[in-house]
Structure formats: structure tokens, C-alpha cells
Amino acid sequence: MEYLPIFVLVFSFIGLLLIGVPVAWSIAMSSLLTMMVSIPMLPALTTVSQRMATGLDSFALLAIPFFVLSGQLMNKGGIAYRLIDFAKTLVGALPGGLALINVIAAMLMGAIAGSAMASASAMGSILGPEMEKEGYSKEFGAAVNITSSTTGLIIPPSNVLIVYSLASGGVSIAALFIAGYIPGILTGLLLMLVASLWAKKKGYNVGKRSTVLDVGKTFVRAFPSLMLLVVVIGGIVAGIFTATEASAIAVLYTLILGFAYKEIKTKDLPQILLDSCGTTAIVMLLIGASMSMSWVMSYENIPQSISSVLLTISDNPIIILLVINLILLLVGVFMDMTPAVLIFTPIFLPIITDLGMDPIQFGIIMVLNLSIGLCTPPVGSVLFVGVGVANTTIEKVVKPLLPLFLAMVVSLFLVTYFSELSLWLPRLFGLI
Numbered sequence: 001m002e003y004l005p006i007f008v009l010v011f012s013f014i015g016l017l018l019i020g021v022p023v024a025w026s027i028a029m030s031s032l033l034t035m036m037v038s039i040p041m042l043p044a045l046t047t048v049s050q051r052m053a054t055g056l057d058s059f060a061l062l063a064i065p066f067f068v069l070s071g072q073l074m075n076k077g078g079i080a081y082r083l084i085d086f087a088k089t090l091v092g093a094l095p096g097g098l099a100l101i102n103v104i105a106a107m108l109m110g111a112i113a114g115s116a117m118a119s120a121s122a123m124g125s126i127l128g129p130e131m132e133k134e135g136y137s138k139e140f141g142a143a144v145n146i147t148s149s150t151t152g153l154i155i156p157p158s159n160v161l162i163v164y165s166l167a168s169g170g171v172s173i174a175a176l177f178i179a180g181y182i183p184g185i186l187t188g189l190l191l192m193l194v195a196s197l198w199a200k201k202k203g204y205n206v207g208k209r210s211t212v213l214d215v216g217k218t219f220v221r222a223f224p225s226l227m228l229l230v231v232v233i234g235g236i237v238a239g240i241f242t243a244t245e246a247s248a249i250a251v252l253y254t255l256i257l258g259f260a261y262k263e264i265k266t267k268d269l270p271q272i273l274l275d276s277c278g279t280t281a282i283v284m285l286l287i288g289a290s291m292s293m294s295w296v297m298s299y300e301n302i303p304q305s306i307s308s309v310l311l312t313i314s315d316n317p318i319i320i321l322l323v324i325n326l327i328l329l330l331v332g333v334f335m336d337m338t339p340a341v342l343i344f345t346p347i348f349l350p351i352i353t354d355l356g357m358d359p360i361q362f363g364i365i366m367v368l369n370l371s372i373g374l375c376t377p378p379v380g381s382v383l384f385v386g387v388g389v390a391n392t393t394i395e396k397v398v399k400p401l402l403p404l405f406l407a408m409v410v411s412l413f414l415v416t417y418f419s420e421l422s423l424w425l426p427r428l429f430g431l432i
Contacts, residue, residue, distance in 0.1 A: 005300035009034040027289040031296045048292045055291025066247030069276040070254045077258030079225045080122040083108045086222040089210035096199025098131045099144045106148035107188045116382045120149035124389030138390050143400040146386035150371035155184035164363040167345035171359045173243040174236045175431035179360050179422045183415045190407040290342035303347040317355045332373020364422040
């Protein structure tokens with residue numbers, strides 16, 4: 001009977017997904033069925049409903065709709081073109097120049113917009129045809145776009161890191177944001193290395209070398225967009241405003257920028273707001289359902305049961321971290337990031353704190369790990385966006401995707417076993 005709640009939770013959740021029930025409702029219904037193991041149906045229904053509502057009662061969560069709206073404004077506001085032009089002058093003359101431009105521009109766009117799908121859509125639609133015209137295969141272009149788009153989930157501001165802060169019981173959002181820079185840039189550099197080697201092997205064209213004047217001109221054009229990072233992250237680290245307040249400032253800044261660039265008109269605002277509301281509603285429903293599942297797991301002592309099982313495998317921290325990473329990689333294949341963070345943080349956080357790992361490092365590991373899942377079927381949303389924009393198929397993208405996928409896994413294990421990659425900057429700024 002000790003493991004009955006675990007079996008009910010796991011098999012009901014998987015069963016509901018297999019018959020086509022949406023993820024949010026699968027989470028809520030499996031939580032209800034698990035509660036019914038211990039208490040009657042009516043109190044169980046009341047408890048799960050209550051936990052879904054109270055799970056959204058958090059000031060920190062207000063940052064999500066604001067960052068979603070700022071991301072929509074950036075996507076429509078001509079920022080992507082300016083970032084691409086700037087990246088082109090930096091690395092366009094290197095082997096695989098256009099692929100490297102994609103990675104750098106995606107890192108900048110993802111960091112500014114905080115959305116992997118927005119980055120994949122923008123970069124794919126702008127750079128995809130240009131890469132194809134220069135002789136690159138559309139499958140290689142799609143693979144680079146898909147993997148590089150996920151770096152914006154680690155480089156701040158990141159909605160997923162805000163969700164992790166909530167799930168972990170209040171780990172500093174500012175510390176998490178700062179901790180994401182080195183792992184995110186490391187992942188981008190490894191993707192650039194692999195993309196350059198692949199392009200050199202295939203003999204793809206090399207672009208023209210840019211002059212210092214070209215770099216200066218494109219930097220000046222991109223400077224207002226890049227300043228958003230300084231304003232948002234600088235303000236949070238300096239203690240001028242919270243992450244939630246920073247998200248509202250980001251909306252105001254990007255709105256002004258969109259009008260200044262003359263890319264956003266007043267008539268565009270209703271559709272932008274409508275798209276933002278739709279995305280926010282989906283995310284919030286997932287968060288509410290996942291928070292109810294987290295509470296149910298805690299009530300049924302499921303994290304403790306899983307922890308005791310894991311600790312019987314080995315008491316070696318290296319082995320335990322390897323097992324946790326493998327589990328999260330598997331989870332990322334079948335589950336979206338937001339519910340995965342909310343459900344598995346309460347399970348694994350006690351284990352890693354017992355091992356002496358800082359929760360900030362684990363947050364970066366978890367987000368980096370689950371970002372890999374966005375590039376894999378059947379749930380990989382960024383994979384489907386990237387393939388759709390490139391007008392190709394998943395089967396054709398798999399071959400060029402594998403070495404890039406491996407680069408992301410290498411980055412994950414470096415961040416897992418070298419703590420200073422994620423903790424050095426927060427220590428430098430006195431956040432831990």
C-alpha cells in the first residue's frame with residue numbers, strides 16, 4: 001500500500017495522455033484520482049480545486065504574463081532583424097557563418113524575449129530562406145534554429161526560472177537569472193562549434209568579412225534592443241525593482257521600441273494582446289494543475305518514497321546526479337517544461353540538497369535538461385515550430401540534429417559536475 005499512490009498517479013497520468021486528454025487536465029485528473037486513494041471523492045475534488053486556485057496566488061507569477069507580452073511585442077517589433085544584422089557582422093565570415101549567426105541571434109533574441117518558440121519562429125522565417133539560398137540544406141538550418149532557440153530559456157529573463165523559484169519554495173529569482181548566463185552562453189558556444197564543424201565538412205559557403213565600421217553600424221542599430229537586458233537584469237541585481245516589476249518595465253520599453261522602429265502600429269495591439277492572453281492562459285492552467293499535483297505528492301509522501309528508492313541505488317553523488325539527469329531527460333521527452341519543473345522540483349530538491357548541491361545550480365540543471373526535451377518528439381514544441389517554419393519533416397532533420405543535441409547534453413553534464421559554471425556569477429554579485 002505504501003507505493004499505491006505512486007502507481008495510481010503515474011499510470012493514470014500516462015493513461016490519460018495516451019487517450020488524448022490535454023496535459024493540464026491529465027495532471028489535474030490524475031491528482032484527483034491519487035487523492036481518492038486516501039480520502040472520499042468529494043473532499044478530494046474540493047482539495048484539488050482549491051490547490052489549483054491557491055497555486056496561482058503568487059505575486060511572482062505576475063511576471064509571466066508581462067514577459068509573455070513583452071516577448072510578443074519584441075517578435076512583432078523588428079528586433080529580430082537588427083539582432084541578425086549585428087550577429088552577421090560578428091561571425092558571418094567564419095565557416096558555417098549563417099549557422100553561427102542563427103545561434104548568436106537566437107541567444108540574443110531568446111534572452112530578450114524569453115521564449116524559445118518566438119525565437120525559433122523569428123529566426124527560422126528570416127534566416128531559413130537566406131541559408132537555403134546560400135547552399136545550406138534546409139534540414140541543417142532547421143536543426144541549428146531548433147537547438148539554439150532553447151538557449152533563451154537559460155539566459156535571463158526566463159519564465160521557466162520564475163516557475164522554478166515558485167516550485168522550490170522561494171529560491172532567489174535574481175540569483176537564478178544571473179546563474180543562467182554562463183551555462184546559456186556555454187551551450188551556445190558548443191552549438192556554434194558543432195555547427196561550424198558540420199558546415200566545414202559539408203563545404204557550405206563562407207560570407208564576406210565585415211569591417212569595424214560595419215560592426216559599429218549594426219551594433220548602434222541593435223543597441224536599443226540590447227539595452228533591455230541591461231535595464232531588466234541590471235535593475236533586478238541592483239535591487240531597484242523585483243522580477244515582477246522588471247517584467248512590467250520590459251513591456252513598456254518594448255512597446256516604446258516597437259513604435260520607435262515603426263514596426264508596431266496601434267491597430268496591431270489588440271491582436272498582440274489577444275495572443276499574449278492565449279499563451280498566458282495555457283501557461284497558468286498548467287501551473288495551477290501542476291501545483292495541485294505537487295501538493296498531492298507531498299500529502300501522499302511520494303517525494304520521500306522516490307528519494308528513498310534513489311538513495312538505495314547508490315550513495316555516490318555522481319551516480320545519483322547521473323540518474324536524476326537521465327530521469328529528467330526522459331521526462332522532457334514526454335512532458336512540457338512548466339509542469340515538469342513544478343512536479344519534479346519537490347521530488348528531487350530534497351535529494352540534491354542532501355547531497356550538498358545549491359538549489360540555484362539545480363534550477364539551472366533542470367531548465368537546461370528540460371530544454372533538450374523541447375527538441376525531441378513527441379512533445380517538443382520548439383522542434384515542431386522549427387520544422388514547420390523550415391517546411392521540412394522531423395525525419396529529415398534528425399541526422400543534422402543529433403550532433404547538436406549531443407552538444408547540449410555535453411553542456412548539461414559540464415554544468416552538473418562543475419558547480420562554479422552556474423554559481424560563480426551569483427557569488428560575484430553577492431546574491432548567495
